[in-house]
Amino acid sequence: MLLTSIIQGMQFDIVQGDLNKDIKAIAYDSRNVTKDGIFVAISGFQFDGHAFIHNAIKQGASVIISEKAITVDKGITVLKVANSRNALANVSSNFYNNPTENLNLIGITGTNGKTSTTYFVKSIYEEARKSIALIGTLGTVMNNKVVKNKNTTPMSLDLQYFFSEMVTEKIDNCIMEASSHAISLQRVAYSKFNTAIFTNLSPDHLELHKNMEEYFGEKAKLFKMTSDYNIINADDYYGQQLIEMVKNDNPKLITYGIHSKADICATDIHYAFDHTLYTVNTPTGSVRIKVNLPGDIYVLNSLAAIACAYSNGIPLELIQSGINNIKTIQGRFEVIYEKDDFKVIVDFAHTEDALQKTLSIMRPFVKGKIILVFGVYADTSENGTEKRQGMGRVAAEFADFSIVTLDNPKQHNPSIMINETTEAIIRNNGDFEAIPDREKAIQHAIRISKDNDMIVIAGKGHETTQIIGDTEIPFNEKEIILDALAEKVSL
Numbered sequence: 001m002l003l004t005s006i007i008q009g010m011q012f013d014i015v016q017g018d019l020n021k022d023i024k025a026i027a028y029d030s031r032n033v034t035k036d037g038i039f040v041a042i043s044g045f046q047f048d049g050h051a052f053i054h055n056a057i058k059q060g061a062s063v064i065i066s067e068k069a070i071t072v073d074k075g076i077t078v079l080k081v082a083n084s085r086n087a088l089a090n091v092s093s094n095f096y097n098n099p100t101e102n103l104n105l106i107g108i109t110g111t112n113g114k115t116s117t118t119y120f121v122k123s124i125y126e127e128a129r130k131s132i133a134l135i136g137t138l139g140t141v142m143n144n145k146v147v148k149n150k151n152t153t154p155m156s157l158d159l160q161y162f163f164s165e166m167v168t169e170k171i172d173n174c175i176m177e178a179s180s181h182a183i184s185l186q187r188v189a190y191s192k193f194n195t196a197i198f199t200n201l202s203p204d205h206l207e208l209h210k211n212m213e214e215y216f217g218e219k220a221k222l223f224k225m226t227s228d229y230n231i232i233n234a235d236d237y238y239g240q241q242l243i244e245m246v247k248n249d250n251p252k253l254i255t256y257g258i259h260s261k262a263d264i265c266a267t268d269i270h271y272a273f274d275h276t277l278y279t280v281n282t283p284t285g286s287v288r289i290k291v292n293l294p295g296d297i298y299v300l301n302s303l304a305a306i307a308c309a310y311s312n313g314i315p316l317e318l319i320q321s322g323i324n325n326i327k328t329i330q331g332r333f334e335v336i337y338e339k340d341d342f343k344v345i346v347d348f349a350h351t352e353d354a355l356q357k358t359l360s361i362m363r364p365f366v367k368g369k370i371i372l373v374f375g376v377y378a379d380t381s382e383n384g385t386e387k388r389q390g391m392g393r394v395a396a397e398f399a400d401f402s403i404v405t406l407d408n409p410k411q412h413n414p415s416i417m418i419n420e421t422t423e424a425i426i427r428n429n430g431d432f433e434a435i436p437d438r439e440k441a442i443q444h445a446i447r448i449s450k451d452n453d454m455i456v457i458a459g460k461g462h463e464t465t466q467i468i469g470d471t472e473i474p475f476n477e478k479e480i481i482l483d484a485l486a487e488k489v490s491l
C-alpha cells in the first residue's frame with residue numbers, strides 16, 4: 001500500500017524523505033520490522049522505542065514515525081508526530097482498510113465483569129445464529145479458535161489486524177473488552193464502535209490513572225466513540241455520572257440495573273449456590289432468565305449482555321437460551337472440587353470490590369468456614385498500599401480465615417506486599433497466616449480445611465503462570481488444588 005494512503009488523516013511534519021513509497025508492513029517493535037516497513041517509535045514505560053530506530057532500519061524499515069528529533073540516513077522517510085501511539089492506531093486502521101467500518105463493534109469497559117459479559121453476549125449472538133468474534137482477557141476467539149493475548153486489549157496494530165481477519169472471515173459482530181489502559185494508551189483509537197457497555201468502576205489500576213476521576217475520565221471516552229448505543233449500569237455510582245454525561249448524545253442510551261430505575265431491569269431474583277433465576281423486564285416484554293453463576297454480580301453482567309442483544313434486535317427467547325448456555329467461565333467462580341458442603345473455588349477477584357462481592361455471595365451457602373487464599377497484585381506506590389489495605393480489610397471482614405500470599409509480585413518487595421496486607425487484617429480483627437509461596441499457601445488451606453468449609457482461592461482465576469521478578473513461571477492452581485486434595489485423602 002502506498003505510504004500516502006496509509007498516513008491519511010494523520011497530523012505530521014515531514015522531517016525528510018519521500019511519501020511515494022510502497023509499504024509492506026507496520027511494526028511498533030524493532031524486532032518485528034520487515035523489509036519496506038514502517039517503524040513507529042513509542043516512548044514506553046520500560047523502554048524508549050526511539051532507541052531502537054537504527055535496529056529497525058537494519059531490519060528493513062524505510063519509514064520512521066517518531067515523536068522525537070532523530071538523525072538517520074537521507075533515504076529513510078521520517079515523519080514527526082505529537083503522539084506515536086495515536087499515529088500507530090491511525091496508520092494501522094488505514095493499512096488494514098479501516099476494518100471496523102465493516103463490523104458491528106461492541107466495546108465493554110468497567111473495572112469488573114467485562115470478561116463474563118463478553119461471554120454472555122457471544123453466547124446470545126451464537127444462539128441467534130449471528131457470527132461473532134471476541135477479544136479480551138481470555139484471548140481472541142474467532143471461529144472457535146483462541147489466540148492468547150498479551151494484554152486484555154491488544155495494541156492498535158494487532159487489534160486492527162484481528163478486525164481485518166474478522167472481515168475476511170465474514171464475521172459480522174465483535175465484542176471486545178476495552179481496558180482503561182487501552183483507551184488511555186490509544187490502543188482503540190480509530191476503531192468505530194457501534195455500542196459501548198459500562199459495567200462498574202471501583203479502585204484499580206491507579207498506578208496509571210493516579211485517581212478515580214482520571215480513571216473514570218478514561219473509561220468515559222469510549223462512550224463518546226459510539227454511533228448506536230451506550231449501555232450503562234444504573235446501579236453504579238459512576239454509571240450514574242456517565243448517564244448524565246451522555247444522556248443527550250446521539251447514540252441511544254440504554255440503562256440496566258437491579259435497584260435503580262432502568263430500561264432493562266431484573267425482578268423476582270432467586271439465589272442458589274450454582275445459579276440465579278430472575279425475570280428480565282424490557283420495554284417490550286419480560287422473560288425468566290437462568291444464569292449459571294451465583295449472585296447479583298452475574299445478574300448485572302447478564303443484564304448488560306441482554307441490554308446489548310435486545311437493542312441489537314435479538315428476540316427474548318434466544319436471549320434466554322443464550323444466557324443459559326453458559327455453564328462456566330474459566331476462573332470466574334469456578335468450582336474446582338465439591339463434596340457435599342465442602343467446596344474449593346478459584347475466582348479472579350483481584351480488586352477490593354470484586355473480593356467483597358464474591359465473598360458476600362458465598363456466605364449464605366457456607367456451613368463451616370470461608371478460608372480465603374489471596375495476594376494483592378499492585379505495585380509498591382501509595383495507591384498499591386491502599387489496594388493492599390482495602391483487600392486486607394475485606395479479607396478480615398468477609399472471610400473467617402485468610403492465608404495471605406503473593407499474586408504476580410513481579411519485581412516488588414514481597415515483604416512489603418505481605419506486611420501491608422496483614423497489617424490491614426490485624427487492624428480489622430481478622431484471623432490469618434502469611435505464606436508467601438502461593439503453592440504452599442494453597443496446600444496449607446486444603447490441609448487445615450474441614451468437611452463443611454469453603455476454600456476460596458482468589459486473584460489469579462484463569463492465569464496459569466506466576467510472575468516473580470522478570471520470570472514467568474508455570475503455575476496451575478487447578479492442578480495444585482487437586483494434588484493437595486489427593487494427598488489429604490491419602491493421609
Ligand SMILES: CC(=O)N[C@H]1[C@@H](OP(=O)(O)OP(=O)(O)OC[C@H]2O[C@@H](n3ccc(=O)[nH]c3=O)[C@H](O)[C@@H]2O)O[C@H](CO)[C@@H](O)[C@@H]1O[C@H](C)C(=O)N[C@@H](C)C(=O)N[C@H](CCC(=O)O)C(=O)O
Binds near residue numbers: 153181
Ligand atoms: C503499562 C502498559 O500498559 N504497558 C504496555 C505497553 O508497554 P510500553 O509501551 O511501556 O512498552 P515498552 O516495553 O516500554 O517498550 C516501548 C516500545 O519499545 C519497543 N521496543 C522494545 C524493545 C526492543 O528491543 N525494541 C522495541 O522496539 C516496544 O515494542 C514498544 O513499542 O505496551 C505493550 C505493548 O507493546 C504492552 O504489552 C504493555 O503492557 C504490559 C505488559 C502490562 O502489564 N500492561 C497492563 C498494565 C495492561 O495494559 N493492562 C490492561 C488492563 C487489564 C485489566 O482489564 O485489568 C490490558 O489491557 O491488558
Ligand SMILES: Nc1ncnc2c1ncn2[C@@H]1O[C@H](COP(=O)(O)OP(=O)(O)OP(=O)(O)O)[C@@H](O)[C@H]1O
Binds near residue numbers: 113137357
Ligand atoms: N459486576 C461485577 N461487580 C463486581 N465484581 C465483579 C463483577 N463481575 C465479576 N466480578 C468479580 O471480578 C472478577 C473478574 O471478573 P471479570 O473477569 O469478568 O472482570 P474483568 O472486568 O474482565 O476483569 P479483567 O479485565 O481484569 O480481566 C470475577 O472473578 C468476580 O470476582
